[in-house]
Amino acid sequence: MITMKIKSWMKKRKIISELGLKEQYPYPKDEFNAFLYLKNVLKENPPSMAWNGTSVEEHKEWKKQARDKLKQLLAYEREGVSLNPEFEKEVEFDNVILKRVTFSTAPHLRAVGILAYSKSINKPAPAILTLHGHNKGKICPTGLAPSKSNSYYGIELAREGFITLSLDQWGWGERTGRYKKTEGHPEETFSRASMLLGQPALGIRAWDASRALDLLETLDFCNKKFGIIGQSGGGATSTYASALDDRIEAAVISGHFCSFEYGLMAISHCSCAYVPGLLKYFEIADIVGIRAPKPTFIVSGEYDHIFPQDGVQVAFKKLQSIYQLYNKEKALGIDVIKDKGHYFRGTFAYPWLSQQLMNQET
Numbered sequence: 001m002i003t004m005k006i007k008s009w010m011k012k013r014k015i016i017s018e019l020g021l022k023e024q025y026p027y028p029k030d031e032f033n034a035f036l037y038l039k040n041v042l043k044e045n046p047p048s049m050a051w052n053g054t055s056v057e058e059h060k061e062w063k064k065q066a067r068d069k070l071k072q073l074l075a076y077e078r079e080g081v082s083l084n085p086e087f088e089k090e091v092e093f094d095n096v097i098l099k100r101v102t103f104s105t106a107p108h109l110r111a112v113g114i115l116a117y118s119k120s121i122n123k124p125a126p127a128i129l130t131l132h133g134h135n136k137g138k139i140c141p142t143g144l145a146p147s148k149s150n151s152y153y154g155i156e157l158a159r160e161g162f163i164t165l166s167l168d169q170w171g172w173g174e175r176t177g178r179y180k181k182t183e184g185h186p187e188e189t190f191s192r193a194s195m196l197l198g199q200p201a202l203g204i205r206a207w208d209a210s211r212a213l214d215l216l217e218t219l220d221f222c223n224k225k226f227g228i229i230g231q232s233g234g235g236a237t238s239t240y241a242s243a244l245d246d247r248i249e250a251a252v253i254s255g256h257f258c259s260f261e262y263g264l265m266a267i268s269h270c271s272c273a274y275v276p277g278l279l280k281y282f283e284i285a286d287i288v289g290i291r292a293p294k295p296t297f298i299v300s301g302e303y304d305h306i307f308p309q310d311g312v313q314v315a316f317k318k319l320q321s322i323y324q325l326y327n328k329e330k331a332l333g334i335d336v337i338k339d340k341g342h343y344f345r346g347t348f349a350y351p352w353l354s355q356q357l358m359n360q361e362t
Helices: 002-018 034-044 056-074 153-159 186-196 201-217 233-244 284-289 309-325 349-357
Strands: 086-093 096-106 109-118 125-131 163-167 222-231 248-254 296-301 332-337
Touching (some): 109 153, 125 349, 163 201, 248 349
Parallel strands (some): 248 296
Antiparallel strands (some): 086 096
16 A cells, blocks of 8 residues: 555656646746736736825825725724723832723723823823734733743833823734634734724724723823833734824824835735725825825834835835925924834834923924
8 A cells, every 4th residue: 555655656756847847836936926916907907096196185085085994994883882891900110000900892892901100190191092912912011921032112211201191902812712612823814804893993992992092081090191102013904093083293103104015915914914906096105105104203223024124214205295285294203213123112213202202392
């Protein structure tokens, strides 16, 4: 039996050789290249709602239409429900109060996070949503668990005098779920499943962010000035939430801002980062451009392997052109971290947030 199997295998190998076949084709001919097909589709069908105007008036009109289309693509707006907040356990960590909170965001959807603020806070302060990426959830930005990307902004910004709210993003931390306990990467499963239902994960997460602002507005020690910051998957949510919710005055987008053509389209990413049909209408600079001229700051590792610097600079150049219309070039900033990959630092982002949100005049 074994001899027969060997002979059969050798015969198949000979046929493969005679037909000039291979088991793998890392460098296929252009005519068979699946990626080149997609590139050609994009070239022949550029985003139909991309910003291409020349005046502030045109931009104001465009962003109304662009925001409506983005809401539609994300299935962003959901049935309203009462927040029903529950402020639970509270501890002190390095002179910062950490308080667990849960609240409802939509029917069948409840969020959980950690509220953090300095114990010495003595007047209403700005609040910042501090969103984690692909790690262990809310316990990473609050410094309670290691973050490979150095994303500890939940605790670090609380020490700077901000109120921070670090959510478990939908599908992470306490908000994960499994059909089978043996499922190795459940977020991939239900991120794809959500698209089957016409509800991209990013739409759910952006809506959660807006409802989190509703919660923060109820705090008597919050002055109703809001920011958002996130790395990687948190940067993705920060991108869309800050484009759709005008209450977000200052946005820091880290480890995500990159032309789709160079990043999401060309390199394998988690399915949670994709929105069906999005590139038919917008590139990432258009999406962030919806919030212009509100203050926006980009953080990017020089050698980020999943969001290449070439794509970052292409997108940033277009975004700059929008801010220039308003003579608001200083409201847009970028920190390219030399010799780093998929990484965050607050060296320049934190002072920038303080300038935008702590000062009386922004």
